[in-house]
Amino acid sequence: MSEYYVAADGSDIANGSSSTPWKTISRAMQEQLKPGDEVVVKAGTYREQVVVSKDGAADNYITIRSEVPGGAMLRPPSSDTYSTLNVRADYIKIEGFDVVGGGGHAIDVDGSHHVTVKGNIAHDSGGSGITTTKSDWLTIEDNEVYGNTATNGYQCSGISLWQNVDLAAGNAEFRNIIRNNVTHDNVEGAAITSEHTDGNGIIIDGFHDTNYSHGTLIENNLSYGNGGKGIHVFLSDYVTVRNNTAWHNNHDNANKGTWRGELSNAMGSHNTWVNNIGVADPGTNSWNRAINNVTTNGYVNQDVRWYNNITFNGTSGQASVLSDYQMPSAVNGNLFGLDPLLANPADGDFHLRPDSPAINTGTSAFGLGSTDIDGQGRVNGVVDVGADEAHSSAVDTPPDAKDDSASAPR
Structure with missing residues (x-):
């Protein structure tokens, strides 16, 4: 089970650790997430459309959460965006985001x-x-x-x-x-x-x-x-x-x-x-x-x-x-x-x-x-x-x- 981090001032060519976080939630979703993994998103504004597509398991949900409740603000990247945070997977937890x-x-x-x-x-x-x-x-x-x-x-x-x-x-x-x-x-x-x-x-x-x-x-x-x-x-x-x-x-x-x-x-x-x-x-x-x-x-x-x-x-x-x-x-x-x-x-x-x-x-x-x-x-x-x-x-x-x-x- 791994823990990955995302921060608005991070970099998508980093390794997603707490000290070198990724910049976008979408980059974290591209990772080969496994059951029990957790993606922690630091406070900040993220203008992106996110799709969660990797499955967790019955005893090991994949969790995507804001580190600070309400602190990670997810916004549509353009006027053409339909839904902002999309779940297309099983055994998933979405916690603590502010989403428009x-x-x-x-x-x-x-x-x-x-x-x-x-x-x-x-x-x-x-x-x-x-x-x-x-x-x-x-x-x-x-x-x-x-x-x-x-x-x-x-x-x-x-x-x-x-x-x-x-x-x-x-x-x-x-x-x-x-x-x-x-x-x-x-x-x-x-x-x-x-x-x-x-x-x-x-x-x-x-x-x-x-x-x-x-x-x-x-x-x-x-x-x-x-x-x-x-x-x-x-x-x-x-x-x-x-x-x-x-x-x-x-x-x-x-x-x-x-x-x-x-x-x-x-x-x-x-x-x-x-x-x-x-x-x-x-x-x-x-x-x-x-x-x-x-x-x-x-x-x-x-x-x-x-x-x-x-x-x-x-x-x-x-x-x-x-x-x-x-x-x-x-x-x-x-x-x-x-x-x-x-x-x-x-x-x-x-x-x-x-x-x-x-x-x-x-x-x-x-x-x-x-x-x-x-x-x-x-x-x-x-x-x-x-x-x-x-x-x-x-x-x-x-x-x-x-x-x-x-x-x-x-």
């Missing part, structure tokens, strides 16, 4: 399995911030994703998993984990003028098209101020969405009216929505709902479970739920039309106030992660609803989170 995409995506994973994208900032891209296509065994955690989807002619979102494919054998409750991310202000721009459905904070999309039926977990995420839905599960099954907070999304008035939801399940079955907070802002658009559970084109949702969620649209007592199948019920612990009393969301503080009704009103019946979005213990008494678990003091920077369920090898 070109006309495409900031971080683009295609046809790969066992890929971890962790602790990155993906922003101001024409397409998605972090996108995966026909991939499997994915972990996307601790990232901040914002300001994307503005110029791409295709519909994109902040974090997008599209048409997963069964690429590698293995048993786990969840093959894919999207956890502890903050995704905000991803709004489709003028490139799409017709009615559309994207610009979402997080979307699980099109798993039906590839007959993908393995479990996916969306947990401890904060999604706010996006053009589309906060969290959207579309044409996909076996997704568990638990302990997330979605606030004032659906800002895009061209986004399809009947699919407006902070928490949205559209043509998906065997999905579980538990311990989530959805706060809609109907002042932005009258179609906006906290929960959206709808079908279309003759498809009927089956076995969609809604438990212990809180919804609010600014008016006490209004459920703010649109459903044409299996209407979420208060019998299942859901609290409809109740202000969750977030600390100061307009100024970016989404922690729970001491008097929040989200405190101690969740359920552990569908599993729990061990920590919340801040990295603090998830259960302090009975589990809370939303991404935050109330404690006497808050931590601003989420450290590594762990999950109680089986997951992809790390």
Whole structure:
């Protein structure tokens, strides 16, 4: 196992050691990287399109990481660049970069399995911030994703998993984990003028098209101020969405009216929505709902479970739920039309106030992660609803989170 270094003031004719680093990340990708190798990128700006094409192994991922979290800034080299950081290999970790995409995506994973994208900032891209296509065994955690989807002619979102494919054998409750991310202000721009459905904070999309039926977990995420839905599960099954907070999304008035939801399940079955907070802002658009559970084109949702969620649209007592199948019920612990009393969301503080009704009103019946979005213990008494678990003091920077369920090898 070898460790290679890249620095903005290095040289691509050097040997990639800590004392004589290469100048570009692309030069490191040309090396015959082997399982367990690590590429450490020093702080600086790198104007290049990077393609990761060497495979790691199950017990020895290849890691490409910024030495200082957020310090290695990867930028598109020209206006013609599509996606900036591209993963086309298996058993790969991408950690700690600040990435701006070109006309495409900031971080683009295609046809790969066992890929971890962790602790990155993906922003101001024409397409998605972090996108995966026909991939499997994915972990996307601790990232901040914002300001994307503005110029791409295709519909994109902040974090997008599209048409997963069964690429590698293995048993786990969840093959894919999207956890502890903050995704905000991803709004489709003028490139799409017709009615559309994207610009979402997080979307699980099109798993039906590839007959993908393995479990996916969306947990401890904060999604706010996006053009589309906060969290959207579309044409996909076996997704568990638990302990997330979605606030004032659906800002895009061209986004399809009947699919407006902070928490949205559209043509998906065997999905579980538990311990989530959805706060809609109907002042932005009258179609906006906290929960959206709808079908279309003759498809009927089956076995969609809604438990212990809180919804609010600014008016006490209004459920703010649109459903044409299996209407979420208060019998299942859901609290409809109740202000969750977030600390100061307009100024970016989404922690729970001491008097929040989200405190101690969740359920552990569908599993729990061990920590919340801040990295603090998830259960302090009975589990809370939303991404935050109330404690006497808050931590601003989420450290590594762990999950109680089986997951992809790390």
